[in-house]
Every structure is written in structure tokens, then in C-alpha cells.
Amino acid sequence: MPIVSVQHVSKDYMLGKTVVPAVRDVSLDIDQGEFLSIAGPSGSGKTTLLNLIGCVDTPTSGTVVVNGQDTTRLSERALTDLRLRTLGFIFQSFNLVSVLSVFQNVEYPLLLQGGSTRKERADRVLSLLDAVGIAAYGRHRPSELSGGQRQRVAIARALVTRPRIVLADEPTANLDSQTGANIIDLMKEMNAKDGTTFIFSTHDPKVMAHANAVVRIADGRLAGREELGAAAGAVR
Amino acid sequence: MIARRDTVRILLRIAFRNLLASPVRTAILGAIILVGSLIVVVGSSVLDSIDRGMRTSIQGSLGGQLQIYDGRSEDQLALYGDMTGESRLEPIEDFAALKAVVAEVPNVKQVVPMGIDQAMVSSGNAFDLALERLRADVRRLEAGEDGPALRAAYAAHKAHVRRMAELLRDELAAARTIIDLEGRDAEERKKDWADLVRASDPAFWDGFDRDRYGALELLENRIAPLAMEGGFTFLRYVGTDPKAFFEAFPLAEVSEGEMIPEGRRGILVGAQYADEWLKLKNARRLDQIKDARDRRGKRIADDEELQRWVRENRSGIREILLQLDPVRAEEVATALRAGLGADAGDDLEKLLVRLFATTDETFDRHHDLFYAVVAPRLRLYLVNVGDVITIKAPSKSGYFSSVNVKVYGFLRFKGIERSGIAGMMSVMDLHSFRDLYGYLTPERAEEIRRMQAELGAREISREDAEAALFGGGGDLVAEGRTGAIDESGLVARAAAPGEKEDLSARVYTREETERGVALNAAVTLHDPRRGAETAKAIRAALDAAGLGFKEVTGPDGGKVRTGARVIDWQEASGIVGQFVTLLRVVLFTAVVIFFAIALVIINNAMVMATLQRVKEIGTMRAIGTQRRFVVVMLLVEIATVGLVFGVGGALLGGGVVALIRAAGGIPATTDMLYFVFSGPALFPKLYPTSVAGSLVVVLLVSILSALYPALLAMRVTPVEAMASEE
Numbered sequence: 001m002p003i004v005s006v007q008h009v010s011k012d013y014m015l016g017k018t019v020v021p022a023v024r025d026v027s028l029d030i031d032q033g034e035f036l037s038i039a040g041p042s043g044s045g046k047t048t049l050l051n052l053i054g055c056v057d058t059p060t061s062g063t064v065v066v067n068g069q070d071t072t073r074l075s076e077r078a079l080t081d082l083r084l085r086t087l088g089f090i091f092q093s094f095n096l097v098s099v100l101s102v103f104q105n106v107e108y109p110l111l112l113q114g115g116s117t118r119k120e121r122a123d124r125v126l127s128l129l130d131a132v133g134i135a136a137y138g139r140h141r142p143s144e145l146s147g148g149q150r151q152r153v154a155i156a157r158a159l160v161t162r163p164r165i166v167l168a169d170e171p172t173a174n175l176d177s178q179t180g181a182n183i184i185d186l187m188k189e190m191n192a193k194d195g196t197t198f199i200f201s202t203h204d205p206k207v208m209a210h211a212n213a214v215v216r217i218a219d220g221r222l223a224g225r226e227e228l229g230a231a232a233g234a235v236r
Numbered sequence: 237m238i239a240r241r242d243t244v245r246i247l248l249r250i251a252f253r254n255l256l257a258s259p260v261r262t263a264i265l266g267a268i269i270l271v272g273s274l275i276v277v278v279g280s281s282v283l284d285s286i287d288r289g290m291r292t293s294i295q296g297s298l299g300g301q302l303q304i305y306d307g308r309s310e311d312q313l314a315l316y317g318d319m320t321g322e323s324r325l326e327p328i329e330d331f332a333a334l335k336a337v338v339a340e341v342p343n344v345k346q347v348v349p350m351g352i353d354q355a356m357v358s359s360g361n362a363f364d365l366a367l368e369r370l371r372a373d374v375r376r377l378e379a380g381e382d383g384p385a386l387r388a389a390y391a392a393h394k395a396h397v398r399r400m401a402e403l404l405r406d407e408l409a410a411a412r413t414i415i416d417l418e419g420r421d422a423e424e425r426k427k428d429w430a431d432l433v434r435a436s437d438p439a440f441w442d443g444f445d446r447d448r449y450g451a452l453e454l455l456e457n458r459i460a461p462l463a464m465e466g467g468f469t470f471l472r473y474v475g476t477d478p479k480a481f482f483e484a485f486p487l488a489e490v491s492e493g494e495m496i497p498e499g500r501r502g503i504l505v506g507a508q509y510a511d512e513w514l515k516l517k518n519a520r521r522l523d524q525i526k527d528a529r530d531r532r533g534k535r536i537a538d539d540e541e542l543q544r545w546v547r548e549n550r551s552g553i554r555e556i557l558l559q560l561d562p563v564r565a566e567e568v569a570t571a572l573r574a575g576l577g578a579d580a581g582d583d584l585e586k587l588l589v590r591l592f593a594t595t596d597e598t599f600d601r602h603h604d605l606f607y608a609v610v611a612p613r614l615r616l617y618l619v620n621v622g623d624v625i626t627i628k629a630p631s632k633s634g635y636f637s638s639v640n641v642k643v644y645g646f647l648r649f650k651g652i653e654r655s656g657i658a659g660m661m662s663v664m665d666l667h668s669f670r671d672l673y674g675y676l677t678p679e680r681a682e683e684i685r686r687m688q689a690e691l692g693a694r695e696i697s698r699e700d701a702e703a704a705l706f707g708g709g710g711d712l713v714a715e716g717r718t719g720a721i722d723e724s725g726l727v728a729r730a731a732a733p734g735e736k737e738d739l740s741a742r743v744y745t746r747e748e749t750e751r752g753v754a755l756n757a758a759v760t761l762h763d764p765r766r767g768a769e770t771a772k773a774i775r776a777a778l779d780a781a782g783l784g785f786k787e788v789t790g791p792d793g794g795k796v797r798t799g800a801r802v803i804d805w806q807e808a809s810g811i812v813g814q815f816v817t818l819l820r821v822v823l824f825t826a827v828v829i830f831f832a833i834a835l836v837i838i839n840n841a842m843v844m845a846t847l848q849r850v851k852e853i854g855t856m857r858a859i860g861t862q863r864r865f866v867v868v869m870l871l872v873e874i875a876t877v878g879l880v881f882g883v884g885g886a887l888l889g890g891g892v893v894a895l896i897r898a899a900g901g902i903p904a905t906t907d908m909l910y911f912v913f914s915g916p917a918l919f920p921k922l923y924p925t926s927v928a929g930s931l932v933v934v935l936l937v938s939i940l941s942a943l944y945p946a947l948l949a950m951r952v953t954p955v956e957a958m959a960s961e962e
Contacts, residue, residue, distance in 0.1 A: 047958055056858050056954035077862065084860025095855040095957055099253030111242050112860050169958055
């Protein structure tokens with residue numbers, strides 16, 4: 001059973017009085033442990049598709065099943081909870097909470113989840129900061145870090161709750177190519193280590209090359225799925 | 237719930253850090269909240285102190301905690317009068333019966349009978365006084381007394397009257413140039429003039445000793461009426477049982493003289509009233525100038541009012557000249573010459589003008605000189621302790637009646653002596669009040685009984701009188717006035733004033749005093765805080781005794797009210813009592829306006845802050861933050877500002893209050909303020925309720941102003957986090 005199942009999903013936006021279709025009748029299954037890239041030019045609907053999978057947006061028609069739950073049937077509250085416990089997010093512009101330190105940013109989702117002691121949280125956060133290679137920056141504010149470092153913090157934050165799926169919208173778009181490559185390597189490493197499913201959008205062919213599969217999207221429609229090799233964490 | 241505590245901690249952390257992240261915005265919001273909290277704390281503490289001051293003033297001087305008056309009254313009881321003067325009250329017919337019921341109610345300490353009204357007091361004139369002294373000397377001489385001291389006094393008093401006659405002649409000589417000697421009263425005026433010429437003629441005085449009484453007669457009957465400066469002033473008094481009054485009202489004290497002996501008739505004249513109306517005008521004006529200079533920091537050089545007083549003092553010396561006999565006049569002139577460093581040739585008039593023509597530089601010296609040299613030789617007050625004064629008033633039934641009462645002393649109310657509201661009040665015995673007001677007193681009742689016995693009259697009620705006399709219907713009976721009104725006595729006394737037995741020596745029992753009419757009753761309580769509760773108990777007790785207040789629709793459809801009405805001191809003090817309420821409304825309005833503006837400003841700032849943080853909020857929502865958390869986060873943020881700066885403002889307010897106290901309080905610059913502050917200055921006190929109140933208001937306003945921004949924040953969707961632009 002796929003971890004994400006998108007069936008005949010369409011999403012329209014209203015732009016004034018005209019209906020702008022962003023995603024048109026897309027069906028897509030994603031398996032646990034995949035390291036999947038959604039590729040396409042700007043405005044093709046990548047982000048909308050990611051938002052639908054990430055439960056931050058709801059489809060106009062069709063169904064999105066995430067981790068066995070039909071998101072179109074969930075309340076706002078339940079969707080929020082699903083995002084908190086099952087999903088992790090990495091954003092193009094990192095989106096860290098500027099007033100919190102690196103450590104506190106990573107700890108934040110654990111606090112929302114509750115049920116953990118301070119020690120448990122500290123252990124988890126520190127091990128992740130160590131894993132993404134910024135253990136030395138725990139007390140720093142995001143503004144004191146470079147773009148690559150910030151994205152590492154974002155990855156740590158996305159993974160801290162041990163989500164089954166991590167969604168990343170153009171995670172390397174705001175980074176230089178070397179740093180971007182390092183970030184993709186890091187994500188891939190995490191994918192390999194824990195079997196976390198990674199779904200990321202990109203229009204950079206070099207980044208796509210790291211994925212085990214590329215789903216191409218153009219004008220809101222699925223243009224095909226291309227297998228590049230077995231994902232390191234795939235459990236088929 | 238470890239996690240719950242951690243959640244709170246992260247909320248506070250984010251809130252604090254956000255506040256610190258935009259220090260300018262936080263400072264502006266903080267300053268607004270600080271000022272608001274400061275206003276509320278200082279304003280309400282000043283108001284609470286005023287409230288307390290008024291409470292002390294009113295409860296301690298006249299009001300007690302509760303007041304009872306007759307429900308039939310047209311007006312509501314107003315202890316300090318209202319816009320139209322004294323309130324028109326129907327009398328409580330039998331005060332003793334009322335007291336018997338009310339005094340039994342728990343928590344009631346005292347029930348004091350009262351009748352407040354205004355009366356006229358003849359303020360007399362200096363010529364009368366001088367004549368009175370001369371007459372006393374003449375009486376002693378004619379009785380065969382003699383001696384150098386008496387001879388000297390006699391000579392001085394004679395010279396005094398002579399001087400006055402001369403002064404009057406000079407005045408009239410000046411006036412003759414403008415008065416009409418051809419008109420209707422021409423003959424009369426010519427006769428006056430002839431009399432004055434005669435009384436100021438040396439021959440008249442040389443022959444004075446040949447016919448002392450004959451000479452006195454001319455002076456008393458013909459000359460004294462020409463010195464017309466005497467007039468009437470109005471005296472506000474409360475007729476009461478003086479002993480009970482002083483027991484019930486702790487602020488009352490005798491400032492000069494003695495207490496009216498128990499059961500006696502008599503009056504204690506309000507000290508401030510005496511200062512204002514009975515004191516020699518020039519002395520009074522000197523006092524006023526001194527007060528304005530010392531207490532209000534005014535200067536003669538730049539204050540129009542003070543300059544006017546100085547001018548009036550310079551031209552008002554006639555009264556002093558009239559009062560001084562030649563011996564004293566010379567003493568004063570000698571002392572003034574030395575004190576003012578004047579030439580030997582300057583006469584008294586010139587010296588007095590110089591004394592009163594003060595500047596800021598000379599004022600204090602001249603003021604002291606007046607009180608050291610001139611004042612001791614003058615009758616400073618028209619009424620002195622021991623005098624018997626005649627007071628007149630239109631009685632309830634329209635006749636003018638008058639009573640003679642002995643002045644036992646002067647009355648003041650501690651702390652509020654200067655207040656025109658309390659300080660004007662005099663205290664008189666209840667019997668004199670009843671006489672004046674036209675109610676039956678024990679003497680009148682006794683007299684009527686005696687006359688009835690002598691004439692064999694039979695007692696018939698007023699309503700039946702006509703039927704009894706004429707056998708007709710009772711329709712023509714004029715007014716169903718209370719039987720306690722003693723109309724025949726009033727007519728008799730109006731016709732023959734002064735022909736009365738000497739009542740001043742009579743001692744009345746308390747029973748006699750209380751059995752009769754009063755206009756209202758002041759009730760003091762053991763525990764003043766339980767006023768409302770006790771009022772209820774009194775009403776119940778009165779109802780049970782058949783004396784309670786009732787309002788029924790009469791046969792003609794109008795409302796008929798009967799029984800005793802019980803109101804609290806605030807209600808009873810009329811417009812005076814509403815002063816605090818008025819101030820509260822003013823402060824409340826100011827605070828509401830301030831916080832309405834604050835609300836808009838804080839709201840705006842928070843909306844801006846929310847819009848700036850849309851992406852951050854979106855991110856938080858995307859990674860699993862519930863809406864509720866976002867709302868609470870914003871509220872915590874503004875509540876933190878509110879609390880921190882609200883407490884700061886309250887502390888600052890406390891500091892301001894302490895500073896005001898340290899600086900000697902807020903000075904009472906007017907007599908009204910004396911009453912309101914219950915003293916010469918208001919010492920505001922910080923009450924915990926003020927502080928708590930200000931914090932509640934500040935927090936409420938903060939949270940209210942954050943509601944709309946919180947709603948905006950709640951509407952931020954996680955999609956906003958995905959927007960790629962930074």
C-alpha cells in the first residue's frame with residue numbers, strides 16, 4: 001500500500017473571476033521510502049501538488065490519501081495534527097522562526113507534539129543537529145547562519161518528529177549549487193538511514209538526478225514517471 | 237503535564253522575543269499602556285480620596301449615614317440646599333415616636349432631630365453700639381454711682397457719640413447737594429438735618445449733663461435711624477438637640493465660647509459665617525488678602541481682585557472711624573504714626589488710609605500692625621459670645637416671626653472649617669427653631685391650655701371647627717395644615733415682638749425637646765459600611781410601626797405619599813453629594829476616550845505586526861501548529877506588554893501619589909474644595925482597588941485590541957509558508 005495516494009486530483013484557484021486550474025486530474029502513488037522528485041518548469045503545478053500531498057491545501061476534486069487517511073475527509077484540526085505527526089516540511093526559503101535559536105527551532109515540533117521530557121527532546125534535537133552537521137550552532141539565531149546552514153536546521157526540524165514523509169519545495173533553489181548538492185546528499189542520507197519518504201520539487205536537472213524517480217508535471221498535468229534506480233530506503 | 241508547561245514556556249518565549257525583536261513598536265505600545273494605567277491609578281486614587289473626604293465632611297458634619305424625612309414633602313431632602321434654596325419639607329410631627337422606632341434597629345447609633353432653614357440676622361450698627369455704652373454709663377451715673385474710672389469712660393463714650401454725630405452731619409452735608417429737598421419727604425428731610433445740626437452742636441454737648449435722658453432720647457430716636465449702615469444678613473442654621481448633635485457629629489466643635497448648656501435655648505454661630513458676614517469688612521478683606529498671598533501665592537501687584545480689596549479697604553475706613561471714641565482714636569493714631577513712620581501732623585483718617593493702602597512689600601507689616609494696634613480697640617465682630625441676637629424668619633404659615641437667642645459660642649467643623657458649605661452652618665436649639673418655624677413649643681402649648689381653661693374653650697379639631705362654629709359644611713376650610721402649627725401664637729408675636737417671657741433661662745428636658753416637630757432626622761451608625769442594610773432594616777421597622785413610607789393613588793388620581801422616607805447621606809446631600817459622581821463621570825469619560833484611542837493604536841500596531849509575520853505564522857501552521865496556539869501566542873504577546881507596562885504604570889502612579897503626598901498634597905484653593913477634600917489639602921491614598929482596577933482595565937484593553945489581529949493571524953493558512961518570495 002502506497003504511503004501517498006493521489007487519485008484524480010484537480011485544484012483550481014480563483015484569480016478574480018477567472019478559474020485558474022493549477023493541477024488537473026493527477027493520479028499518483030508514492031511508496032514508503034521513496035526519494036521522489038517532482039519536476040517541471042515554474043508555474044507547472046509542482047508546488048500545488050506538494051501542498052496537496054502535504055495537507056496544507058485541499059483539492060477541488062479527487063482524493064489524497066496520506067498514510068492511510070483520506071485528507072479530504074479530515075477536519076482542519078485533524079489535518080494540522082496529521083502534518084505535525086506524519087509529515088515534515090522543508091521550504092525553499094528555509095522558514096525558520098526568527099526569534100528562536102537553532103536548538104529551539106528544531107525542538108519546536110516536539111513541544112507541539114507533547115509527551116516528551118526535556119531530556120528526551122534535548123537528546124533527539126542534539127543528535128539531529130549532529131547528523132546534519134551543525135551541532136556547534138545550537139544557540140545561534142537563524143539570522144546568524146548561512147543559507148546552507150539554515151536549510152540544514154530546516155531538515156533537522158523536518159525530521160525531528162520522525163515523520164514518515166518529508167516534503168521539500170525547491171529545497172535548493174535559494175542555495176548555490178555546491179551547497180545545494182550537499183543538502184540533497186544530506187536528505188538522501190536521511191532517506192537511506194531511516195527510510196523516510198522524501199518528496200521534493202525541483203526544476204534543476206542536477207538535483208533530479210539524485211532521485212530514485214522523477215515525476216514530471218507540465219501545465220498541471222502529470223507528464224510521466226521516470227524511474228532512475230532503486231531508492232536507498234525503498235521498501236517495495 | 238510536562239508538555240503543557242513547556243508549551244506555555246515556548247509561547248512566552250516567542251512572545252517575549254517578538255516584543256524584543258521590534259523594540260520601537262513595543263516601546264510605543266508600552267508607553268500608551270503605561271500612561272493609561274498611570275491615569276487610572278492616579279485618577280481613581282485621587283477620586284477615592286475625594287470620595288472619602290466628602291464622606292468625612294458630610295457624614296461628620298450634618299449628614300450622618302442615613303436621613304429620614306417626611307414622605308409628604310414636596311421636595312427631596314437636601315441638607316445643603318439645592319438650586320432653589322432650602323428644600324420644602326413637611327415636618328415629622330412627632331420626632332420622639334420616630335426615634336423610638338429607629339433607635340431600636342440594630343447598628344443604629346444615634347438619631348438626631350434636625351430642622352435646617354435660613355433666617356435673617358440684624359447686623360446692627362456702630363452708632364447703636366456706641367449709644368448703648370453711653371446709656372449704660374448714664375444709667376450708672378443716674379443711679380448715683382461715681383468715680384474717676386466711670387467719669388473717664390463716660391467722657392470717652394460721650395465724645396465718641398459726638399464724633400459720630402459730627403461725621404454723620406458731614407456726610408449728610410455732602411449728600412444734601414444731591415438729594416431732593418423739594419419732594420414729598422422734604423419736610424422730613426429738613427427735620428433730620430435740623431436734628432443732626434443740633435446733635436453735633438457744641439451747645440448740645442455742653443448741656444448734655446443737665447438732661448442726660450432727654451439728650452439720649454434725641455440721639456436714640458432721631459439720630460440713630462440716620463446712621464443706616466446696619467442691615468440684615470442671612471444665617472443658615474440647623475435647629476437640633478445640640479448635645480445629641482455634637483455626639484453624633486465628631487467634626488463639630490466649639491471654636492470660641494462654650495457649648496449650649498444641656499436643655500437650654502441658644503445658638504452656636506458658624507465661625508466661617510461670622511468671618512464672612514459678621515466681621516468688620518476691612519479686617520475681613522485683610523484676612524482674604526493674606527490668605528490669597530500665603531496660600532494661593534497671589535500678589536497684589538498682579539491680581540485684580542487683591543487690588544480691588546486694597547481699594548475697598550482704603551475707602552472703607554468710615555466704619556472704623558465710627559467705632560473709635562476719641563480716646564481710642566488718639567491711641568490708635570499715636571501707635572500708627574510710630575508704626576508707619578508718619579508725620580506728627582497726620583490725622584487718624586490719613587493714617588488709616590495709609591495703613592490699608594498696602595503693596596506686596598508692606599502688606600505683612602501693615603496686616604500685623606492692624607491686628608496689633610487697631611483691632612484690639614474695635615468690635616471686630618457684630619456678634620460676640622454672650623450677645624443675645626434677634627433672628628427672624630418667615631414661618632411656615634407666612635407670618636414673620638422672630639426669636640431672641642443667646643450666642644454661646646462659635647462653631648466650626650474640624651478640617652473643613654473653611655468650607656463655605658459646612659462652615660456657614662450655625663447650630664441652634666430645637667425650641668427656638670420651632671418658634672421661628674411656627675411650631676408648637678411647650679410654652680405655647682402651656683399658654684394655649686391656660687387660655688382654654690380660662691375661657692372655657694373646648695378642644696375641637698381644625699376640620700370640624702367651622703361646622704362646630706357655624707353648623708355649615710367644611711368645604712371652606714382653607715388648608716389642612718398640620719395641627720402643630722401655632723398660628724394664633726404667631727399672629728400675636730408678629731404684632732407685639734419682644735414682649736415675651738425670658739426663655740433663655742429655661743431648661744428643657746430631653747423628652748420635651750424630642751416630643752415635637754423636626755424636619756428631618758440624621759441617623760448615625762455603629763458600622764457605617766452597613767448603611768444600605770441598616771436602611772432596609774429601618775424601613776422595615778417603620779413599616780411595622782405603621783410609620784413607613786407609602787405611596788398610594790388618591791381619590792383624585794394623584795399620588796399621595798405618607799410616612800417617613802429613609803435615604804442615604806449621599807442622596808440627602810443633593811447636588812453636593814453628586815459632586816463625586818460627577819467627577820467620576822468626568823474621569824470615566826476621559827479614561828474611556830483615552831483607551832478607545834489606545835485600542836485603535838494598539839490594534840493597528842498589532843495588525844501590522846501580524847501582517848509582517850504572515851510567513852512565519854504560515855510556517856508554524858504548516859509544521860503542525862494549531863490555530864488556537866497562534867491566537868493564544870498573539871494574545872500572550874500583547875497581554876505581556878499590558879501586564880509589564882500596566883504594572884509599571886501602576887508603580888509610577890503609586891510614585892506620583894507618594895510624590896503628591898510628600899509635596900503637601902493637592903491644596904484646596906477654594907472653599908468648596910475644603911469641603912470636598914475635608915481639609916486644607918487632599919492627600920491622595922493608593923487603594924488596592926485602584927491598582928487592581930487599572931490592571932484589569934489595561935489587560936482588558938490590551939486583549940480587546942489584539943482580538944482583530946488574532947483573528948487575522950488565525951486566518952493565515954499554511955500555504956502562506958510556501959510562498960517563495962522572501
